[in-house]
Amino acid sequence: MELSSNKSFSEQRNHLRQQIIELQPSGFSDLALQIFRYQAANNPVYNSYLTNLNVDISRVQQLTDIPFLPIQFFKYHPVTSGRLSDPVVTFESSGTTQIKGIPPVASRHTLFDAELYKSVSKRIFEEHYGALDNFHILALLPSYLERNNSSLVYMLDHFIKETGSELSGFYLHNTNDMLERLRMLAANPDGKKILLMGVTFALLDLAESDTDLSFLVNIPDLQIMDTGGMKGRRQELLREEVHDILTNAFGTKVIHSEYGMTELLSQAYSNGHGIFNPGYSMRVLLRDVNDPFSVYDHNITASKTGGVNVVDLANLDTCSFIETQDLGRFGQQKDSFYIMGRFDNSDIRGCNLMVI
Template structure:
């Protein structure tokens, strides 16, 4: 068993005390096994010999996933996820070595937060993702439905009125514009988690997450809206209410200074989001995103996008 496979077998055991050491071990492995990442690190003069703590690890700019097959080691992909993107932009590609591993991690993250999937009827309202294909979100939801309550499925806006009246515990997960379409019809719902994945897809005007959640709360008659933070380039997801996300123990959000990528902001300060996702051991665990955010305690917020960045389908823009 090679390093990556051993690493994956202990992934769920990572905690606050072991996170830094696990991250440095992953950096050492990926520096030597991912030629794109190594070239980038060498350009910055950052190597395993010189990097001694998390703040010194280079984070690969997310645009590299648009132009390169990011792999650590030599292997044939089991699946290629593509970002939703736009018709005028190049889509990111995430080469997945082991789709079962992706699903296993996603299921654990969800159930640690919300309990067994068998407790839920999943009502998925994700027309844009279904039509585009190769979506990591659709793959995750498909897998979740294998373990969820009978009657789970994908629904169009006009088909879900009866489902909303179902007395079973429900997970209603949808792209923002589609959820708003349903909420506008005053679809009051009981015994449900409403979860938005972001994205107006040009169907509605952009709005802040607070505005979106206020509209959805009024329309569905619920006390809170949940959000999912995920992206094509990550194997892990974050969940949270009121726009505050939390990652599993093996992933972490760091906030970099906008003007100095190797300087990190204190809690509560706004900057660029860097993500360590140790579940990405087969690709790259260290990703510099184009999202703006801030960390508060164990949670993080996504506040918008850098200027001139593509609007990513899985997040809102302020």
């Protein structure tokens, strides 16, 4: 597989970028195959991986034919596609877990095109929840804010600015200020939706504190969203256990969730009960737990559990085909999925990754 020339690369990239921005559901598979061929030629790490697998690019005709790059490559190699300019930022995973005394290694994902990331993530959110300028977003993300290279913080900073609300903002440890803003909104509703988005351990700490949260039932448009992750602060729990605690404490019927990670620029969202729907630029496939090259799509029975493979078209400048360490199964609705847990001996990290 021969790397393309710089001129050809630039023309191809701009064409693919525009297609990602304008993508409609019916064009997903075709665009994914175009991006596969582009990255097979222009991504040295992925190119080497495909070469070692003896992959014949011409025989890859559908999503399930595409080899997915194991996510661990982001720990040890610069995964980039093409000759790109200086990066905007390099995101890093939290790397909070050690396995058998081995120091954790953070995954690194380089962002070269901030406007593409912002455009894709905004469209995904608004297609699930409505216009951002109709929200107040209160982000309770202490562990993320203690780092300056979190992809979640980068995305939410953009969302908060897009709300145009003076009440939107981040909170590190000042939950009292956040609660005062919520009380103000409870007493003086303005018709906007309110999204309280928090890392799991921080939401649990608040739910189990002595703080009186009963006033939250007076906010009809309040949505609580769990981004997942204990970050080594608390014992890992089943999602169902966490959401039972949170619904009781916050007086809401469901807990929303976000599925994302350092290595992905697209997101999936759940409106409750652990059922995720991927954004327009993202698809989840499953692989056999004993054979990583046996990949199947949503046509297979929903009860089957497999390793989660993610197609993320927004990863145009890195790799769009990621073999994660998550275990999942498909939901009844087309493209929907559940996250069941993680493979043994994999890092416990990321957004909404609760062990079983």
